[in-house]
Amino acid sequence: MRRGTEDWFARRTWAHPDWTAAELTAAKRGRTVSVVLPALDEEATVGGVVAAARPLLGTLVDELVVVDSGSTDDTAARARAAGARVVPRDAVLPDVPVRPGKGEVLWRSLAATTGDLVVFLDSDLVDLGPDFVTHLLGPLLTVDGVALVKGFYHRPLRISDHDAALTGGGRVTELTARPALAALRPELAGVVQPLGGEYAATRELLESLPFAAGYGVEIGLLLDTHRERGLDAIAQVDLGVRKHRHRSLRALGATAAEVLDAVLRRCVPGHPGSDPLTQFVPVDGDWLPDEQPVATADRPPLATLRAPGS
Ligand SMILES: O=c1ccn([C@@H]2O[C@H](COP(=O)(O)OP(=O)(O)O[C@H]3O[C@H](CO)[C@@H](O)[C@H](O)[C@H]3O)[C@@H](O)[C@H]2O)c(=O)[nH]1
Numbered sequence: 001m002r003r004g005t006e007d008w009f010a011r012r013t014w015a016h017p018d019w020t021a022a023e024l025t026a027a028k029r030g031r032t033v034s035v036v037l038p039a040l041d042e043e044a045t046v047g048g049v050v051a052a053a054r055p056l057l058g059t060l061v062d063e064l065v066v067v068d069s070g071s072t073d074d075t076a077a078r079a080r081a082a083g084a085r086v087v088p089r090d091a092v093l094p095d096v097p098v099r100p101g102k103g104e105v106l107w108r109s110l111a112a113t114t115g116d117l118v119v120f121l122d123s124d125l126v127d128l129g130p131d132f133v134t135h136l137l138g139p140l141l142t143v144d145g146v147a148l149v150k151g152f153y154h155r156p157l158r159i160s161d162h163d164a165a166l167t168g169g170g171r172v173t174e175l176t177a178r179p180a181l182a183a184l185r186p187e188l189a190g191v192v193q194p195l196g197g198e199y200a201a202t203r204e205l206l207e208s209l210p211f212a213a214g215y216g217v218e219i220g221l222l223l224d225t226h227r228e229r230g231l232d233a234i235a236q237v238d239l240g241v242r243k244h245r246h247r248s249l250r251a252l253g254a255t256a257a258e259v260l261d262a263v264l265r266r267c268v269p270g271h272p273g274s275d276p277l278t279q280f281v282p283v284d285g286d287w288l289p290d291e292q293p294v295a296t297a298d299r300p301p302l303a304t305l306r307a308p309g310s
């Protein structure tokens with residue numbers, strides 16, 4: 001790591017966070033907190049993630065919202081039953097035609113919530129530690145100048161029910177995102193989980209930045225926060241262990257393409273945007289090309305839509 005990054009790591013990494021919810025509730029001093037879960041067909045897990053945050057509702061957390069990304073399963077009902085408000089993505093900014101993707105629902109979630117601080121949690125997490133929300137809020141509520149807090153964790157790869165190793169997960173993180181940052185924005189090499197879906201930020205920051213529509217959203221927010229506010233606006237907190245529903249290598253290929261595109265658009269002037277990703281699938285003894293779309297468009301900062309006359 002570069003010297004400045006090493007210094008940042010020492011200043012802005014909490015490896016053993018011990019804030020309590022009571023202590024942070026006292027530190028809010030009038031600020032409000034929204035917890036937002038984007039969800040696309042997560043009926044198996046969304047209730048568990050809502051349940052992990054629900055005990056904080058009314059104290060540290062002021063609203064708990066699942067933004068439904070077009071689910072066709074029982075996600076909305078399970079989320080409601082567990083205690084969340086559920087907002088369909090097309091109910092927010094109804095005059096703006098919906099695009100597919102995770103970044104799109106996160107962007108819309110800003111218009112569906114009001115908290116001064118926003119905590120994002122993926123809704124495919126399992127066995128969520130009780131302190132995810134609390135610890136993500138620690139640096140935002142107690143350290144001046146911090147605007148974005150990323151979680152980091154051990155990431156098991158649970159391909160079978162018997163996998164016990166704490167490592168192996170985070171394949172796009174390790175094989176695409178971190179190498180791309182090392183090559184193109186080495187100042188961010190100290191961020192352990194640049195793609196992690198568990199992070200917290202000030203509304204003021206989030207509404208000032210563009211959102212990549214697809215899976216490029218996290219790395220885009222990280223790069224843009226660094227460019228606009230500098231390294232010290234970013235912090236990271238150890239959240240323990242993160243387990244989630246793994247997707248296939250093929251699906252992760254398309255995610256990696258969106259992550260890479262978001263990096264290139266921010267770091268390489270003149271990058272024209274990526275072509276669809278061609279993958280090859282074996283069918284009856286032949287290899288057939290299959291084209292996956294790569295979400296390349298950004299949504300503009302929400303603040304520009306809220307501006308008078310826009
Ligand atoms: O169109 C979509 C796609 C996903 N999701 C939700 O977003 C979360 C994360 O999606 P997932 O497909 O599980 O992503 P991962 O394969 O786990 O990808 C990792 O890397 C991505 C790229 O940075 C991040 O967006 C993810 O948060 C991070 O977990 C889940 O709650 C999904 O239900 C949506 O709401 N809408």
Ligand SMILES: O=C(O)[C@H](O)COP(=O)(O)O
Nearest residue numbers: 169170171172173195246
């Ligand atoms: O962050 C990542 O790299 C993706 O979520 C893939 O994670 P996995 O390798 O744990 O499935």
